[in-house]
Amino acid sequence: MQNKEIAEIFDTLADLLEIEGENPFKVRAYRQASRAIRSLYRPLEEMVRAGEDLTKLPKIGSRIAQKIEEIVRTGKLSKLEKLKSRIPESLLALLPIQGLGPKRIKMLYDALHIDTKEALLKAAKEHKISQIKGFGAKTEAQILEALTMRKQQGLRFLFCEAEPYADALTAYLQKAPTLRRVTIAGSYRRKKETVGDLDIVASATDPREVIDYFTKFEKSMHTVLAGDTRATIVLENGLQVDLRVVLEESWGSALHYFTGSKDHVIRLRQEAVEMGLKVNEYGIYRADKRITGESEEAVYRSFGLDLIPPELRENRGEIEAARNHTLPHLITPNDIQGDLHLHTHISDGEESLEAVARQAISLGYRYIAITEHSRSLPYTKGAKSDQLNRLFDEIETWNRDHDELYIFKGAEIEILQDGSLDIDEAVLDRLDLALGAIHTHFSLSKKSQTDRLLKAIHNPHINIIAHPTGRLIQERNAMEIDLETIYRASAQTNTILEINAQPKRLDLNEIQIKHAKQFGVKFSIASDAHSTAEMRYLKYGIHQARRGWLEKEDVINALPLKELKSTLKSVSSKGR
């Protein structure tokens, strides 16, 4: 039982209890516990087995600790099972529908026994919903419409999918009448790997004018709501966009509030209450007197905190660090000196060595590594030894003729099921840099998978473990691995862990990165590009690294060429 699954049980419990009408604070306690569990480094299963005191964890008290123990022991939670016998679990599918919350779902169920989307659709079409007390024709129409929207399916967009729309909206809004400033806030500003919607904050002398202008955006399909200071539209691709417009004096407070995360903001508001202050999106107030709110710096300063970068605002220790002036100096794109995971048309890439090298130069890199797949993978068109040898000759020629960019002779070597490497010894000897990677057998037992990776980590030829957990966002779960063991072994052998920047991978994730760093692990942020265009993906890896609290010193491809070369040598002398 993974932490994620335990967290899901508490989410389900919270949702069903809320529909049943349970005390909202109790419901929230379960949700907070769920979020806390998702942020944990260590598997709860392991902690329970070791008899550790779970109530030491934030948001976990004695009652929830007992429930976690029950879940780990039996795989189920009897309280939830009993609840399901009173309320059909299928009602949960109705919660994401815009405009439907727990109260109305309960009313629909009590009045018409609606317990599925299909039943809801049928009732709406037959105009039965508008006849229920508390519902009307507009609500019925709204439900019908919401049933066809993407958001109600609970789907999130990859950051890079939202990006072009974010850019287009920013450019569009900059021309809005009376506008002063505009910024995309929310999870997009925090650089999360996926975003549920776009939150935009603007300041203007006449907010209403900006709202009107916003709803006329050409890619808007539908206006969900539009008031004096707020509006919501849905774009052609189903992406929902919320705009909030404030006066210039509230810019900082509004930006802070709409950047979130929710946990971060609530935490600060709780502290505000203790300090006798009130915080809302318009400013910070003592009694009824407004103290500040014009900038984010000022907002944090009024709490005695340093400015916290958006990527860290998750209530995972950043507030304490800001108070102690120990926030990390996060790595920036300018720190990156090169990209250590790249493909050309020799394996499954699209372009030539020359094209990749030229692109690297235009990106300002000092070095790159070409890392073709080793032979065993049919779908990745693994390179044969003679092909690799010719490629390496070509690289050596390049390095002889060019000073501006150094190319490492690399390979992405398949780690076989037993942990051995799928590559010819002769090729191995010519490599400057070897990535070890897993592309098959994702569902081995935790023990076998961990042993498989450990063997590769201890292999003196392997410098970097590429996309260590194998997850694909919204497609494939991370492999079951004992990550602490992997971090410890990586640190001990100076084996680098990759932060793979492919938008669907972003592997390791931010929680794993932050945890691994505590073990002394070093990282490579790499694009894994299969075309020159994809080389720009590296920035998504930087997002992830920043969310994982990484500094320049944690990242080997922020090193100058000479130091990187000696670092790679020290890796291949591991275990000797």
Next chain:
DNA sequence: GCCGTTTTCGGCCCGACTGTTTTCAGTCG
């Protein structure tokens, strides 16, 4: 159900918008 240098009881962030209310509940962020 969690939490605690004012507390082991009594709090729990705060506000906008909509529809169906006849003064506000529900939903959302």
